[in-house]
Amino acid sequence: MAILNWVLRIVAFLLLLGLAARNSDPVTLRFFFGQAWHVELSLVLFLLFLIGAVFGLVAGWSIAQRRATRSHDDVAD
Numbered sequence: 001m002a003i004l005n006w007v008l009r010i011v012a013f014l015l016l017l018g019l020a021a022r023n024s025d026p027v028t029l030r031f032f033f034g035q036a037w038h039v040e041l042s043l044v045l046f047l048l049f050l051i052g053a054v055f056g057l058v059a060g061w062s063i064a065q066r067r068a069t070r071s072h073d074d075v076a077d
Contacts, residue, residue, distance in 0.1 A: 020046070 020042035027044060029037040
C-alpha cells in the first residue's frame with residue numbers, strides 16, 4: 001500500500017511539473033498606479049495556490065482553537 005501511495009505522489013508531481021512547463025509563457029500583472037510585473041504564468045499560479053493554502057491553514061487553525069477553547073470551558077464548568 002505504501003508503494004502505491006508513493007507511485008501516486010510521483011505521478012501527481014510529474015503531472016503538475018508538466019502543467020508548469022506548458023504554462024511557462026510570460027504574463028503581465030498590472031497593478032494600480034501604472035505598476036506592472038512581468039512573470040511566468042506557472043509562478044503566478046503557484047503563488048496563488050500558496051496564498052490559498054495559507055489562508056486555509058489559518059482558517060482551519062482558528063476553528064480548531066475555537067473548538068478547543070469551547071471544549072476546555074465546558075470541562076471547567
